[in-house]
Amino acid sequence: MDVELIPITDMPNKWIIYRPRTGLAFIGNHVMADLIRQIVTDSTHSESLPEQIAHFLNSVGFFTPDPPPPDNDFGAFRPRTAVLLMTNQCQLRCTYCYAAAGESNPQELTTELGFAAIDHVYQNAVEQGVSQFEVSFHGGGEPTFNWKTLVACAEYARQKPLRARLSLTSNGIWSRKQVQWVVNNLDGLSLSLDGSPATQDHHRPFMSGKGSSKWVMRTVEELDYHEFSYGIRMTATAPWEQLPEDVRFLCENTKCSSMQVEPAFNTTRGGHGDYRDDESSAFIAAYMEAFDIAERAGRFLHYSGARVGTITPTFCTAPVNALIVNGEGSLVTCYEVASPAHALSRISTIGKVENQQVRVDKPARDNLVNLMSERRDACKDCFCYWSCAGDCYARVFRDEPGGHQIRGTRCKINRSLTEQLLLRRIADSGGVWNKSVRSQRVAQTDSVITI
Numbered sequence: 001m002d003v004e005l006i007p008i009t010d011m012p013n014k015w016i017i018y019r020p021r022t023g024l025a026f027i028g029n030h031v032m033a034d035l036i037r038q039i040v041t042d043s044t045h046s047e048s049l050p051e052q053i054a055h056f057l058n059s060v061g062f063f064t065p066d067p068p069p070p071d072n073d074f075g076a077f078r079p080r081t082a083v084l085l086m087t088n089q090c091q092l093r094c095t096y097c098y099a100a101a102g103e104s105n106p107q108e109l110t111t112e113l114g115f116a117a118i119d120h121v122y123q124n125a126v127e128q129g130v131s132q133f134e135v136s137f138h139g140g141g142e143p144t145f146n147w148k149t150l151v152a153c154a155e156y157a158r159q160k161p162l163r164a165r166l167s168l169t170s171n172g173i174w175s176r177k178q179v180q181w182v183v184n185n186l187d188g189l190s191l192s193l194d195g196s197p198a199t200q201d202h203h204r205p206f207m208s209g210k211g212s213s214k215w216v217m218r219t220v221e222e223l224d225y226h227e228f229s230y231g232i233r234m235t236a237t238a239p240w241e242q243l244p245e246d247v248r249f250l251c252e253n254t255k256c257s258s259m260q261v262e263p264a265f266n267t268t269r270g271g272h273g274d275y276r277d278d279e280s281s282a283f284i285a286a287y288m289e290a291f292d293i294a295e296r297a298g299r300f301l302h303y304s305g306a307r308v309g310t311i312t313p314t315f316c317t318a319p320v321n322a323l324i325v326n327g328e329g330s331l332v333t334c335y336e337v338a339s340p341a342h343a344l345s346r347i348s349t350i351g352k353v354e355n356q357q358v359r360v361d362k363p364a365r366d367n368l369v370n371l372m373s374e375r376r377d378a379c380k381d382c383f384c385y386w387s388c389a390g391d392c393y394a395r396v397f398r399d400e401p402g403g404h405q406i407r408g409t410r411c412k413i414n415r416s417l418t419e420q421l422l423l424r425r426i427a428d429s430g431g432v433w434n435k436s437v438r439s440q441r442v443a444q445t446d447s448v449i450t451i
Contacts, residue, residue, distance in 0.1 A: 004018040024060065060432045088141045089108070093205055109149060121135075135153065172192070172193065193220070203237060232258075241282070313389060333348045372390060
């Protein structure tokens with residue numbers, strides 16, 4: 001029986017009693033917490049519980065057996081999703097861009113590389129007897145910059161006998177003709193948009209310094225007019241107090257039902273800054289305020305490190321179940337590893353596309369999978385074990401000996417937000433959150449997480 005006893009930060013001698021795999025949570029005092037500890041240590045203690053406590057625990061389903069844990073997908077690498085990193089070029093100069101898009105020598109994915117990746121995942125889907133495969137157009141830069149190749153790859157995928165699910169992650173700086181093509185040809189879209197015009201224009205300007213908000217909001221109007229379903233991916237930076245108002249702006253000016261926000265602590269382009277203790281509390285407070293604003297508007301706001309209700313063996317399926325190809329033809333395990341310049345490129349490159357053939361470097365892939373597994377194994381005592389699953393390796397690993405086992409401020413953010421979201425669910429459910437009894441709003445992630 002998986003049971004977590006989480007001391008509540010602002011409520012002395014009170015604990016969240018949490019069964020992550022059954023989706024049950026309620027608040028208990030020190031007496032209840034001690035009884036739960038005894039039951040976990042020796043199940044026979046449940047037979048001698050005070051009548052009132054035994055009745056309560058039975059009525060909320062506390063003794064429901066855990067379902068079998070989900071299988072991990074770390075074995076044979078037979079991906080049915082191709083992620084095509086289309087280009088390292090971009091018309092924007094976002095202040096926090098991890099790839100410093102547009103500053104390197106132009107590099108674009110060719111149709112030959114794209115077709116080879118599509119052929120590979122399609123064949124895997126056929127051999128596995130499933131009804132569809134996926135193709136995702138992603139960055140390094142702005143995918144639509146390499147427009148002709150993107151369209152050609154989409155058309156090529158659609159010609160396959162199996163259904164192709166096509167998705168795009170983009171900054172939304174498109175012509176009206178491109179908007180129409182997206183609406184008519186894609187199944188999914190993650191739109192990078194940070195909020196109000198002031199925030200968007202400051203952090204996501206054009207190369208000239210001109211703001212981009214007007215252009216993106218024009219795209220939003222077109223998408224909403226056509227009732228095209230899309231998600232918004234926000235990047236939040238200090239001062240964090242602006243985040244709630246940015247979420248409010250998006251709730252009032254778009255029809256998007258689901259928004260994801262990720263904090264960026266870097267102040268320069270070309271990498272990720274370290275998560276800072278002195279800023280984490282301000283982000284947590286701002287996120288929870290923004291979360292409530294979204295809830296009241298009937299929208300869902302989520303952050304990748306705090307996914308209450310999610311039970312997963314891995315934070316993201318990209319490293320284990322996606323064929324990610326960059327413009328050099330390298331197979332990588334994260335969409336952020338667009339070039340060898342990335343700090344984690346050494347452990348993230350697992351093969352090559354050569355002569356239209358996908359060649360996987362199994363020892364290289366096994367090495368990364370082992371590092372990820374070792375990190376998660378060391379997280380077994382954390383109450384985020386099943387939802388965070390060791391966290392995003394691209395965010396938390398360091399390129400140094402033992403760098404995969406470093407725990408920092410992001411872990412603190414994940415735990416704090418998970419605690420607060422559990423308290424929200426308990427309060428919203430009248431004192432006991434039970435996922436199996438009452439439908440809850442939980443994060444529904446795609447096969448590849450955008451973070």
